[in-house]
Amino acid sequence: MSTSYFGCQSLRFSPAKRLFVSTNFSSRKFRCGPAFASTSDFGKDLSLQMKVEMLLDSMKWDDKGLAVAIAQNVDTGAILMQGFANREAVATTASQRKATFYSRSRSQLWTKGETSNNFINIHDIFIDCDRDSIIYLGKPDGPTCHTGAETCYYTSLDDLMESQQEVNHKLALSTLYSLESTISERKVEIAVPQNGKPSWTRRLLLDNNLLCSKIREEADELCRTLEENEDKSRTASEMADVLYHAMVLLAVKEVEMEDVLQILRQRFSQSGIEEKRNRPPKS
Amino acid sequence: MSTSYFGCQSLRFSPAKRLFVSTNFSSRKFRCGPAFASTSDFGKDLSLQMKVEMLLDSMKWDDKGLAVAIAQNVDTGAILMQGFANREAVATTASQRKATFYSRSRSQLWTKGETSNNFINIHDIFIDCDRDSIIYLGKPDGPTCHTGAETCYYTSLDDLMESQQEVNHKLALSTLYSLESTISERKVEIAVPQNGKPSWTRRLLLDNNLLCSKIREEADELCRTLEENEDKSRTASEMADVLYHAMVLLAVKEVEMEDVLQILRQRFSQSGIEEKRNRPPKS
Numbered sequence: 001m002s003t004s005y006f007g008c009q010s011l012r013f014s015p016a017k018r019l020f021v022s023t024n025f026s027s028r029k030f031r032c033g034p035a036f037a038s039t040s041d042f043g044k045d046l047s048l049q050m051k052v053e054m055l056l057d058s059m060k061w062d063d064k065g066l067a068v069a070i071a072q073n074v075d076t077g078a079i080l081m082q083g084f085a086n087r088e089a090v091a092t093t094a095s096q097r098k099a100t101f102y103s104r105s106r107s108q109l110w111t112k113g114e115t116s117n118n119f120i121n122i123h124d125i126f127i128d129c130d131r132d133s134i135i136y137l138g139k140p141d142g143p144t145c146h147t148g149a150e151t152c153y154y155t156s157l158d159d160l161m162e163s164q165q166e167v168n169h170k171l172a173l174s175t176l177y178s179l180e181s182t183i184s185e186r187k188v189e190i191a192v193p194q195n196g197k198p199s200w201t202r203r204l205l206l207d208n209n210l211l212c213s214k215i216r217e218e219a220d221e222l223c224r225t226l227e228e229n230e231d232k233s234r235t236a237s238e239m240a241d242v243l244y245h246a247m248v249l250l251a252v253k254e255v256e257m258e259d260v261l262q263i264l265r266q267r268f269s270q271s272g273i274e275e276k277r278n279r280p281p282k283s
Numbered sequence: 284m285s286t287s288y289f290g291c292q293s294l295r296f297s298p299a300k301r302l303f304v305s306t307n308f309s310s311r312k313f314r315c316g317p318a319f320a321s322t323s324d325f326g327k328d329l330s331l332q333m334k335v336e337m338l339l340d341s342m343k344w345d346d347k348g349l350a351v352a353i354a355q356n357v358d359t360g361a362i363l364m365q366g367f368a369n370r371e372a373v374a375t376t377a378s379q380r381k382a383t384f385y386s387r388s389r390s391q392l393w394t395k396g397e398t399s400n401n402f403i404n405i406h407d408i409f410i411d412c413d414r415d416s417i418i419y420l421g422k423p424d425g426p427t428c429h430t431g432a433e434t435c436y437y438t439s440l441d442d443l444m445e446s447q448q449e450v451n452h453k454l455a456l457s458t459l460y461s462l463e464s465t466i467s468e469r470k471v472e473i474a475v476p477q478n479g480k481p482s483w484t485r486r487l488l489l490d491n492n493l494l495c496s497k498i499r500e501e502a503d504e505l506c507r508t509l510e511e512n513e514d515k516s517r518t519a520s521e522m523a524d525v526l527y528h529a530m531v532l533l534a535v536k537e538v539e540m541e542d543v544l545q546i547l548r549q550r551f552s553q554s555g556i557e558e559k560r561n562r563p564p565k566s
Contacts, residue, residue, distance in 0.1 A: 070353060
């Protein structure tokens with residue numbers, strides 16, 4: 001197709017903006033100047049600067065001048081880590097586009113990744129209704145946790161209550177990624193001999209013909225819910241089937257759902273024409 | 284199929300556990316007793332109780348006895364709200380399976396939903412590597428924010444910098460739900476006369492035959508990346524196409540992705556046989 005999916009470059013992901021915050025911070029009021037901006041950008045940058053100042057003024061900082069800052073993976077929605085941010089940390093994050101926090105123990109700013117190189121690249125920053133809590137929505141360059149885990153949240157209270165072990169590692173994942181993780185586990189288990197009837201996932205993982213025929217069949221059934229004006233509940237159920245079977249194929253091909261979503265994000269944040277031009281040729 | 288997808292009831296979502304915490308809290312050490320447990324459950328509940336006590340002992344509470352608690356939608360991954368929790372709040376959340384916080388202004392526990400009835404039903408609780416931050420992973424009964432918004436995070440700093448308006452409402456959404464939201468916006472715009480060539484999404488939304496033929500075609504292309512041993516990057520790209528086109532169909536049928544994921548979660552937390560039995564008959 002030569003048209004754009006959406007006919008514009010809108011979409012929820014604003015292009016990165018640079019505010020060029022100077023490093024001359026005063027204690028509470030940071031000063032940002034268009035240090036590297038061209039003369040023609042001056043007015044625009046000044047206006048942006050004033051807006052950020054106003055926004056930071058409207059925040060409800062606690063008695064230590066801090067607010068909670070939560071870093072979230074823009075593609076998977078996984079909560080990567082949580083820290084605290086002061087005025088300077090938010091301003092720096094907005095200008096440098098790397099998640100930056102205020103370390104309460106070291107009493108200084110720190111940018112996640114300055115040691116590990118696993119920066120969290122900011123796509124947008126959100127503030128809650130009370131203006132005392134912040135989401136840094138971004139794309140991590142690598143594992144966020146200092147332990148090497150993808151996120152800092154890998155201890156499940158429910159699991160801890162169930163098992164005798166003190167430590168178990170299960171990431172806090174939303175449904176799609178829990179499903180992906182379970183399919184991957186089944187793939188690893190394939191090598192282990194099994195008693196009894198194999199699970200459906202196992203059968204699909206072992207039989208490409210079966211898997212592909214199921215994907216085509218489920219896609220067809222999804223379409224028929226529209227063509228034959230079936231119930232909404234049937235559409236949802238068939239879409240669940242399409243998603244599950246397609247995700248088994250991803251597991252076979254060792255492709256992660258996060259990669260798929262990254263493609264969608266990149267595709268929809270540029271015009272369809274431009275995106276098509278940049279795609280690799282089909283075989 | 285008569286087999287289970289996974290051949291067991293495992294999966295990441297532990298069934299709800301009840302600890303039956305009594306309401307006789309002491310100041311710091313809460314007491315939980317198996318108030319409603321049968322005699323045979325007594326030993327098990329006592330053991331669970333001890334485990335929760337140990338876990339709560341190992342938490343790093345701040346100087347006010349609090350930790351950050353983040354409520355996250357288990358199906359979409361959306362961060363719903365953020366509050367603070369003390370020992371009692373976490374214990375109550377674990378036992379009652381409703382997200383419960385400690386109100387710093389009212390100096391008392393509060394369960395989200397006790398006024399609005401929009402409870403957040405807990406699926407699991409996660410603790411971070413530092414043991415001072417908690418995720419309440421759950422399913423909200425309705426909008427979480429007191430403003431009626433789905434989540435409390437609807438103010439984008441980037442948007443605020445771009446527009447002149449002080450207030451704009453754009454939820455902090457991860458890629459899949461941003462895409463869904465944009466497709467929905469395009470659907471609303473269909474009624475508005477448009478100049479120039481229509482976007483691809485608009486064409487799909489207006490032409491069921493085109494949409495269904497594309498879904499079948501993209502599913503086929505996804506399968507061929509496996510059958511013809513194509514590059515992983517092609518698989519990811521074709522999966523992105525399948526997902527996008529199927530999501531346009533969901534928009535036409537007014538089905539939300541969250542409903543699809545809820546079905547997947549429910550399907551994979553029970554045996555396949557049981558789930559199949561509970562499905563409505565196909566047309």
